[in-house]
Amino acid sequence: MSDVSRPTISAESPYLEFSRAQWARLRDQHPMSLGLNDVRRLRGAGERIDLAEVEEVYLPLSRLLNFYVGATAGLHRVTSDFLGERPEKTPFIIGVAGSVAVGKSTTARILRELLARWEGTPRVELITTDGFLFPNAELQRRGILNRKGFPESYDRRSLVRFVAEVKSGKQEVSAPVYSHLTYDIVEGERVVVRQPDVLIVEGLNVLQPSQAIAGRRNTLNVSDYFDFSVYVDARESDIRRWYVDRFLGLRQTAFADPDSYFHRYASLTDEQAVDRANQIWEEINLPNLVENVAPTRSRATLVLSKGGDHGVSRVSLRKL
Ligand SMILES: Nc1ncnc2c1ncn2[C@@H]1O[C@H](COP(=O)(O)OP(=O)(O)O)[C@@H](O)[C@H]1O
Numbered sequence: 001m002s003d004v005s006r007p008t009i010s011a012e013s014p015y016l017e018f019s020r021a022q023w024a025r026l027r028d029q030h031p032m033s034l035g036l037n038d039v040r041r042l043r044g045a046g047e048r049i050d051l052a053e054v055e056e057v058y059l060p061l062s063r064l065l066n067f068y069v070g071a072t073a074g075l076h077r078v079t080s081d082f083l084g085e086r087p088e089k090t091p092f093i094i095g096v097a098g099s100v101a102v103g104k105s106t107t108a109r110i111l112r113e114l115l116a117r118w119e120g121t122p123r124v125e126l127i128t129t130d131g132f133l134f135p136n137a138e139l140q141r142r143g144i145l146n147r148k149g150f151p152e153s154y155d156r157r158s159l160v161r162f163v164a165e166v167k168s169g170k171q172e173v174s175a176p177v178y179s180h181l182t183y184d185i186v187e188g189e190r191v192v193v194r195q196p197d198v199l200i201v202e203g204l205n206v207l208q209p210s211q212a213i214a215g216r217r218n219t220l221n222v223s224d225y226f227d228f229s230v231y232v233d234a235r236e237s238d239i240r241r242w243y244v245d246r247f248l249g250l251r252q253t254a255f256a257d258p259d260s261y262f263h264r265y266a267s268l269t270d271e272q273a274v275d276r277a278n279q280i281w282e283e284i285n286l287p288n289l290v291e292n293v294a295p296t297r298s299r300a301t302l303v304l305s306k307g308g309d310h311g312v313s314r315v316s317l318r319k320l
């Protein structure tokens, strides 16, 4: 008879499958709760997320990640010993992937706050891959301005170089910045990362495998540097609804700003806005999800499957 308290293991899948209740129970086995400071930090970051969700899903995940960080540091130590080298501290790199509007940024920000509370990882930096999109002028030159978010819209070489430099322990590494307001790379602005304990790299395509390109020697992809990766998953119909809802909300916030690239959307009626959001979804984000993002799900170390209210209903963890 199967034990409902145990995760499901199947010979065909490389994952252990936890129901929400099974995952949440891990918290009791490894006592942990949010302190007042954690709650303050999360609230300060402006997340609308339910605290029970944080306690039951993200807190155990952050604890597990903290164990992985410790174990990976141990592996680096024995390797350095073996090679007779002086051990150097190597940042632990986490990738967060998934569709537009599935909640990658929210997940990444929560993990950042929670990870920073555990011993050994007080310095957690977060970078989003949109900073590595080509500037609009370059996308236009290549005829792919309507392909933002597709793999070819990114300067993948710069992204890989950025992560490789952080991982190699370089003192200061900087990345370009993307503005959702101007819909373009911000000229002259950089975000600087200084030897973090953990770097979270969040973006649509971060789990893409490297592709061997004839005549090119260095074909590594950013995923080759990950120590752990999370894929945030949900039904397409739910993600589309979250996308449309976010678009409707942006009319009162970002679109209302006269500097916004999409200022013209601020005056759309509800019906017009829903139509426009659905159109963008169907022409850009859905094809990208189907062709490029979803196929990378099976490469993740952990998959968070969400229900229609953003609550995580299942957690799949790759077996060791
Ligand atoms: N765990 C969550 N609980 C409640 N709302 C969420 C959660 N995650 C995301 N959202 C909401 O869903 C929308 C998309 O989330 P976001 O993190 O911006 O997605 P992405 O970075 O994948 O485009 C936003 O409106 C966000 O507030």
Ligand SMILES: CC(C)(COP(=O)(O)O)[C@@H](O)C(=O)NCCC(=O)O
Binding pocket: 100, 128, 129, 130, 131, 148, 149, 150, 202, 203, 204, 205, 280, 284, 285
């Ligand atoms: C900027 C994005 C490509 C996401 O980039 P990411 O941070 O995942 O690299 C995406 O949010 C976007 O703007 N897509 C274009 C279509 C749209 O407006 O939804």
